[in-house]
Amino acid sequence: MKRMFLLIVTNVMVVVVLGIVASLLGVNRFLTANGLNLSALLGFALIMGFGGAFISLLISKPLAKWSSGVRVIEQPQNADEAWIVETVRKFADKAQIGMPEVGIFEGDANAFATGAFKNSALVAVSTGLLQGMTRDEVEAVIGHEVAHVANGDMVTMTLIQGVMNTFVVFLSRVIGYAVDSFLRKGDDRDSGPGMGYWITTIVLDIVLGFAAQMVVAWFSRQREFRADAGAAELMGRKQPMVNALARLGGMHTGELPKSVAAFGIAGGIGQLFSTHPPIEERIAALQSA
Numbered sequence: 001m002k003r004m005f006l007l008i009v010t011n012v013m014v015v016v017v018l019g020i021v022a023s024l025l026g027v028n029r030f031l032t033a034n035g036l037n038l039s040a041l042l043g044f045a046l047i048m049g050f051g052g053a054f055i056s057l058l059i060s061k062p063l064a065k066w067s068s069g070v071r072v073i074e075q076p077q078n079a080d081e082a083w084i085v086e087t088v089r090k091f092a093d094k095a096q097i098g099m100p101e102v103g104i105f106e107g108d109a110n111a112f113a114t115g116a117f118k119n120s121a122l123v124a125v126s127t128g129l130l131q132g133m134t135r136d137e138v139e140a141v142i143g144h145e146v147a148h149v150a151n152g153d154m155v156t157m158t159l160i161q162g163v164m165n166t167f168v169v170f171l172s173r174v175i176g177y178a179v180d181s182f183l184r185k186g187d188d189r190d191s192g193p194g195m196g197y198w199i200t201t202i203v204l205d206i207v208l209g210f211a212a213q214m215v216v217a218w219f220s221r222q223r224e225f226r227a228d229a230g231a232a233e234l235m236g237r238k239q240p241m242v243n244a245l246a247r248l249g250g251m252h253t254g255e256l257p258k259s260v261a262a263f264g265i266a267g268g269i270g271q272l273f274s275t276h277p278p279i280e281e282r283i284a285a286l287q288s289a
Contacts (some may be wrong), residue, residue, distance in 0.1 A: 010063065012055075018051045031193055036177045042171060047168030057158040061101075061122050068112075070103035070124045081085035081128065087142050088123050091234045095150035097121075109133070109251045113145035114154060121149040132251055140231050144241065147230025153223050160219050164212035164238045172204035213273055220275040228286050242283055249279035 022028040027043035030036060064070065076239035081104070088102045098119025108128040115121030123145045130138060148154070180197035228245070232238040276282075 010059070014052050014055050017055070018048055021051065022047050030173070031177070036174065038174075041173055045166045045170035045173075048169050049164075050162035053158045053162040053165060057116045058156060060116065060154065061120075064112070064114045064122065064124070065103065068105045068107075068124065070105045070122070072101050072122075073105045074275065083135070084138075084142070087139055088146065091143050091146040092149075094234055095146055095230075097146075097150050098150060100146070104130070109248065111141050111145055113148045115149070116154065118149055118152060121154075123149070128251075133244060133247055134239040137247055140235060140240040140244040143231030143234040144227045147227040147234065148223070150169055151223070151226055152232060153227070156223070157216070157220060164216055168205060168208040168212050171199045172208055175204055176201035183288075187267075217273050217275055221277045224276050224282065225285050229289050230281055232286060232289070238286055238289070242286055244280050245283050245286070 019028070025047070026044065027040045027047065030038075030041035030044055030195050065072070073081050073085055076085055084104070085102050089099055092099050098121075100113070100115070100121040100123045103122060103124035105124055105126055107126045109126060109132050111123070111125040111129055113121055113123045123142065125138065125142065125145075129141060133141070142161050176197045176199075177193065179200040183196040184194050228241055231241045235241070277285075
């Protein structure tokens with residue numbers, strides 16, 4: 001319930017902010033008496049597409065902390081916490097990135113990395129992961145998350161999401177205008193677009209949005225293979241990551257907030273919309289690398 005509330009509030013605030021920006025720049029007035037102003041529409045699409053993606057990226061770390069209940073380890077309270085912090089530090093140094101914040105959250109087995117910048121990221125692991133895996137396996141999972149940060153996956157996925165969002169906003173309105181023009185041939189258009197425009201735009205926003213998410217999910221799955229390989233490289237051997245994946249396949253994994261779900265060690269639903277490849281494919285790819 002808390003996560004759903006945060007998601008709704010965040011999305012509403014983002015849409016309001018982007019709407020204000022588009023209005024101030026005048027690009028929201030792409031429907032004119034003379035037809036569709038494609039330059040203004042492209043500006044509107046870029047603001048709505050990339051603006052939302054980048055705002056989400058910038059607030060990803062505080063939002064993840066709040067929604068997942070992450071407790072950042074400022075001063076390790078026991079040997080396990082000290083080991084986790086030192087493991088992250090070791091991998092960060094090897095990957096040549098700044099030391100991420102390190103956190104623990106309550107829940108079933110999972111872990112994630114997030115943050116807008118390589119040198120100020122957050123790596124968090126769940127209590128279920130720590131309790132259900134050996135140290136070698138936990139170390140491999142931490143290596144996987146540090147690899148996400150080192151590979152710049154958060155920014156890459158934001159750019160891909162921004163491009164897809166822009167195409168959806170632009171195409172849905174161009175097609176909506178074309179459909180409306182066809183349906184209203186000979187009518188007086190001074191009163192603005194008709195129902196054909198609004199209905200077509202809404203339907204295409206949904207349909208093209210689903211298609212765009214398939215593309216984003218495909219890129220996300222490729223990025224998981226690279227992070228698995230990155231963990232093996234950071235550890236200097238593949239087997240701990242293979243063992244961690246095999247163990248993960250037999251565990252009940254925890255659900256992560258949408259803002260960081262793509263950067264967890266496990267997650268996603270359905271083959272086309274899954275952010276993570278099947279465990280068997282990940283193990284096979286790692287073993288054959």
